Amino acid sequence: MFSFDSKLHVLWCQVQVMSRMAFGVLMIFAIAYLLIMRSTTVSKTMPVTFILMLLGVACGYxxxxxxxxxxxxxxxxxxxxxxxxxxxxxxxxxxxxxxxxLHGPVAASQQTKQNIILPYWFRRFWFYATLLVFLPLFCGLSPFAGVSQWKDHFLLKVSIFDRLE
Known part of the structure; x- marks a missing residue:
């Protein structure tokens, strides 16, 4: 049987966990709000310094x-x-x-044939795919589970969706 003290201990543990999760979510919303407010200002002074210091260091920590x-x-x-x-x-x-x-050298004549290892469209595709899809996806998913765990999770979700039809 559970004693009153052990139930109180479990309740206190759950309160601590939920408060830490709420604080983490609150911090994410606060940082997003500050970034939106900073990006809507009229003057764009030192954008490189802003990106390096605020996003890289402060938001990173x-x-x-x-x-x-x-x-x-x-x-x-x-x-x-x-x-x-x-x-x-x-x-x-x-x-x-x-x-x-990404786009090749700007030439006065587009009729010259250049020897290139990777086509420019392929370079642009991988650069934008890495910047807009892969890095944010890995940044959001990999800290919480490995690739095989996410694969199993999404396959389970898809199989549940297939059974509903």
Whole structure:
């Protein structure tokens, strides 16, 4: 049988867990709100510094704490977050070089045939797919479970959906 003390202990444990989860979710919403408010201002002073300092460092640390609070691996999330911020930072700093890599050199005549290893459409596809799909997906899913666990989870959800029809 359970004693009153053990039930109180379980209740206290659940209150602690729920309060930490609520704090993590509240931090995520607060940071999103601050970023939206910052992006709606008229003056765009030092966008590279803003991206590097606020997103890379401040939001990275807060995000790591939130992920740890929600039960994930915060250091893995921080790694993907730093990669994502670094790709954005390098894209802003080296825009002409990135343009040449993704679109090719600007030539006066488009009739010259160049020997290229990877076609430009293929480079653009993988760059945008990595930046817009893979890094955010890994950043959001991998701290909480491995690839095989997510595969099993989604296959289970799809099989339940198939049984409903």
């Amino acid at each position: 807060c995000g790591k704490v939130c992920i740890d609070t929600l039960g994930g691996t915060g250091s893995l999330w921080l790694l993907y977050w730093e990669i994502l911020c670094m790709v954005h930072f390098l894209s802003i700093v080296f825009t002409p070089t990135l343009f040449k890599i």
